[in-house]
Amino acid sequence: MPDAAPDVESLRKRFLGQISPPEVMEVEKGHVIAFAKAIDDPNPLWNDEAQARQSHLGGMVAPPTFLRAARTQRLEDLPPDFPYTRLLDGGSEWEYFEAVRPGDRITAVNRIADIFSRAGSLGPMIFVVSETTYTNQFGRVAATQKNTSIRY
Amino acid sequence: MTDYPYWEDVKEGDELPPLTKRPTTRQLVRYAGVSGDFYEIHYDKEFAISTGLPGVILHGALNSAFLGQLVIDWMGPRGVLKKLGCQYRGMSKPGDVLTCKGVVTKKRLQDGEGLVDCEVWVEDQTGRKFTPGWATAALPVRAAT
Numbered sequence: 001m002p003d004a005a006p007d008v009e010s011l012r013k014r015f016l017g018q019i020s021p022p023e024v025m026e027v028e029k030g031h032v033i034a035f036a037k038a039i040d041d042p043n044p045l046w047n048d049e050a051q052a053r054q055s056h057l058g059g060m061v062a063p064p065t066f067l068r069a070a071r072t073q074r075l076e077d078l079p080p081d082f083p084y085t086r087l088l089d090g091g092s093e094w095e096y097f098e099a100v101r102p103g104d105r106i107t108a109v110n111r112i113a114d115i116f117s118r119a120g121s122l123g124p125m126i127f128v129v130s131e132t133t134y135t136n137q138f139g140r141v142a143a144t145q146k147n148t149s150i151r152y
Numbered sequence: 153m154t155d156y157p158y159w160e161d162v163k164e165g166d167e168l169p170p171l172t173k174r175p176t177t178r179q180l181v182r183y184a185g186v187s188g189d190f191y192e193i194h195y196d197k198e199f200a201i202s203t204g205l206p207g208v209i210l211h212g213a214l215n216s217a218f219l220g221q222l223v224i225d226w227m228g229p230r231g232v233l234k235k236l237g238c239q240y241r242g243m244s245k246p247g248d249v250l251t252c253k254g255v256v257t258k259k260r261l262q263d264g265e266g267l268v269d270c271e272v273w274v275e276d277q278t279g280r281k282f283t284p285g286w287a288t289a290a291l292p293v294r295a296a297t
Contacts, residue, residue, distance in 0.1 A: 034186045035187070037182070038179065038182035038186045039214060040173065040179065041217070041221045043221070043224060055229045056229065064217070064220035064233050065216050065217040068188075068189070069187050086203045088212075088240070089213065089240055090212075090239065091212065091238055092216050093236075096234055096236075122204045146237075148239075152204075
């Protein structure tokens with residue numbers, strides 16, 4: 001863990017506005033079901049095609065946090081000389097515009113929106129705010145996620 | 153079939169039916185697999201301790217997923233989740249008994265949509281609210297059906 005106060009200005013100069021290469025995810029029904037089971041959510045909309053077809057959605061969709069599985073370049077992928085190697089998740093803000101369905105092709109792009117530092121219980125911490133936009137195969141934004149990562 | 157609320161049925165101060173979760177290390181491994189988040193603090197105790205943590209902790213996003221379920225279980229399949237956010241202010245670990253709770257803070261009609269804002273959070277068995285959050289749901293409007 002670095003002892004000195006972090007040089008936030010140089011980190012901001014280097015990383016702010018950085019845009020990740022697009023990450024493409026084909027949404028597969030089996031993946032949606034496995035995700036639903038992992039989060040222990042039995043809702044038929046993300047577990048059971050036959051039941052989901054009876055709903056007004058007309059078929060299965062992905063649960064709200066499923067797009068976390070589109071692994072855009074994230075902080076753990078930043079260059080090895082980034083001065084803080086330990087990572088915590090600080091929080092997430094989702095906004096939803098369109099349902100994500102099995103068969104969709106989602107392109108995720110991540111942009112670093114803010115970097116700041118704060119003293120924390122585990123020592124000096126760098127907060128990195130990134131905004132991810134998830135666009136479907138029709139060119140429409142299905143969701144956005146603003147995520148705060150904490151490095152220490 | 154459960155009766156899910158219409159926008160007109162909801163009033164500020166209404167509580168969402170609580171949702172209890174009992175996360176296990178096995179669940180964290182499953183979540184790592186499906187989400188692609190293989191950071192070792194979520195399943196490797198020695199590694200977690202080496203980073204200054206007390207032990208293995210939940211993925212923050214798993215708590216976020218629980219809050220999504222809380223809101224959707226309440227509003228039913230005809231509701232639409234518009235926004236969901238939370239902050240991970242503290243940690244939770246396998247073996248904790250987590251309760252997701254929520255309360256309606258505001259309702260409004262906007263462009264024909266019946267929107268409901270909720271404060272939501274996850275608390276552990278000691279009552280510590282470690283994941284405060286918020287959600288906006290669009291509920292079906294009876295007048296429009």
